[in-house]
Amino acid sequence: MTNLHRIGVVDSHTGGEPTRVVVSGGPDLGHGDMAERLAVFRDRFDTFRSAVVNEPRGNDAMVGAMLCAPVDPSCAAGVIFFNNVGYLGMCGHGTIGLLVTLAHLGRIGVGTHRIETPVGVVAATLNAPNDVTVRNVPSYRFAKSVAVDVEGFGTVTGDVAWGGNWFFLVNDHRHDLTLAHLDPLMDFTWKIRRALNRRGITGAGGQEIDHVELFGPPSSLAADGKNFVLCPGKAYDRSPCGTGTSAKIACLIADGKLAEGEIWRQESIIGTVFEGVGRVVDGRVIAEIRGTAYVNAEASLLVQDDDPLAMGIRG
Secondary structure, eight states: OOOEEEEEEEEEEETTEEEEEEEESOOOOOSSOHHHHHHHHHHHOHHHHHHHHSTTTSOTTOEEEEEEOOSSTTEEEEEEEEOSSSEESOOHHHHHHHHHHHHHTTSOOSEEEEEEETTEEEEEEEEETTEEEEEOSOBEEEEEEEEEEETTTEEEEEEEEESSSEEEEESOOOOOOSGGGHHHHHHHHHHHHHHHHHHTOOSGGGOOOOEEEEEEOOSSTTOSEEEEEEOTTSOBOSSOOHHHHHHHHHHHHHTTSSOTTOOEEEEOTTSOEEEEEEEEETTEEEEEEEEEEEEEEEEEEEEETTOTTTTOOOO
């Protein structure tokens, strides 16, 4: 007889980028903090990650969010974010999607809520049913104007910055940030990431730079700039990227191009917009990112033990 396991999920999108929150049927990750539970998840249950977000149930753009009981009783929830190839310390769009999902489930109301992540506690405010502001973990620029030789493109210069994930931010690239030029953008950013790895260019403590972010002029008068973000699993971010916008704001403030408290409107490759502001606290930038998310599915994922692709198609 075939064994059948059900995984309860709620899907949403934040500015076009999907989030799949696991609300039931997940593995027992113990009672440690979110960083410790992430290690258990990665070391013992990585096939579950693949089953939730990879094909045939998911896709390369899907970000998963494992809903966990928080350690800190002042927190509304704990969460571990994951994608098609691994795990994320923090995810801005995912946190926005998580709050809208918790509200949809009747677990929170309008107001500010603390959320435990593997890189620390973030505060997120549900302004309205689909409108969320995330107060991110401290962001900062680690290295300015880092030059790297990129195959087929020559020398590319960018900043290395932390916004909850590690980014290489490039302003001068001569690429058109439109979906019509998606293939060249993917090729260029992937080659940058490979060049960074080859050269041993990292974030603090040797941590891998797994996001590459390009910037250009906005398409909309409602935005101050436009970006294209290559995510770790070789997918592009449909949203303006919450952690990427935080890293950008940290660099702008460091360069004196954005005042503390001044709004920066970041447009995505598909035209959606996040609003962000930053303030310097103890030498780091605390960015607040505001965006909208919408629940678009409630489902039970079915895992059958005789299905040869039950745990997803893994690259």
